[in-house]
Amino acid sequence: xxxxxxxxxxxxxxxxxxxxxxxxxxxxxxxxxxxxxxxxxxxxxxxxxxxxxxxxxxxxxxxxxxxxxxxxxxxxxxxxxxxxxxxxxxxxxxxxxxxxxxxxxxxxxxxxxxxxxxxxxxxxxxxxxxxxxxxxxxxxxxxxxxxxxxxxxxxxxxxxxxxxxxxxxxxxxxxxxxxxxx
Numbered sequence: 001x002x003x004x005x006x007x008x009x010x011x012x013x014x015x016x017x018x019x020x021x022x023x024x025x026x027x028x029x030x031x032x033x034x035x036x037x038x039x040x041x042x043x044x045x046x047x048x049x050x051x052x053x054x055x056x057x058x059x060x061x062x063x064x065x066x067x068x069x070x071x072x073x074x075x076x077x078x079x080x081x082x083x084x085x086x087x088x089x090x091x092x093x094x095x096x097x098x099x100x101x102x103x104x105x106x107x108x109x110x111x112x113x114x115x116x117x118x119x120x121x122x123x124x125x126x127x128x129x130x131x132x133x134x135x136x137x138x139x140x141x142x143x144x145x146x147x148x149x150x151x152x153x154x155x156x157x158x159x160x161x162x163x164x165x166x167x168x169x170x171x172x173x174x175x176x177x178x179x180x181x182x
Contacts (some may be wrong), residue, residue: 004082004083004111005114006023006088006113006116006171007114008091009093009094009118009147010120012125012135012139013120013125013126014118014140015159016035018164019159019171020035021033022168023168023171024089027176030087034089034090034091035092036092036093040053043067053067055139058136058138059135059136059140061093075106079107093143093147097146097148097151101150112178115152116155117155118157118159119159119160120158121144122141124160125160
């Protein structure tokens with residue numbers, strides 16, 4: 001069975017980005033890594049367009065209709081890259097759990113996807129968030145469980161209880177299996 005895309009969903013500071021980078025080094029073929037953070041970073045930082053997404057002091061994230069419009073284009077682009085024959089590792093945060101997964105799934109006709117839940121104890125994620133110091137405190141704890149509500153996965157890893165290397169090996173093995181490697 002072919003595999004075109006791996007979607008990793010987990011809360012802030014759950015270890016998704018580190019996991020993606022580690023998995024890239026284990027895969028036989030080059031896979032591109034794209035993150036919802038890339039989308040957020042590409043949005044205007046000031047002016048009316050900057051209000052498409054806002055971050056509360058408590059770590060909450062609020063998106064409006066303009067963000068959803070931009071997000072639709074982003075999701076379509078991810079699918080187009082995968083359909084062009086380049087493996088895509090998507091690092092995402094399903095703010096609305098299954099509803100977010102369904103929004104992405106709607107763009108993936110013909111794309112073979114491995115859905116991965118990246119779990120991490122809220123206390124562990126909060127400690128990582130504090131150590132990073134680059135986001136509002138409370139985001140990691142608020143998202144740790146919420147992003148998984150109703151989402152369906154082919155594989156789940158827990159970066160709070162297993163090492164990054166063990167999680168990466170499990171994910172790389174799942175990719176190799178789906179790609180038909182021995």
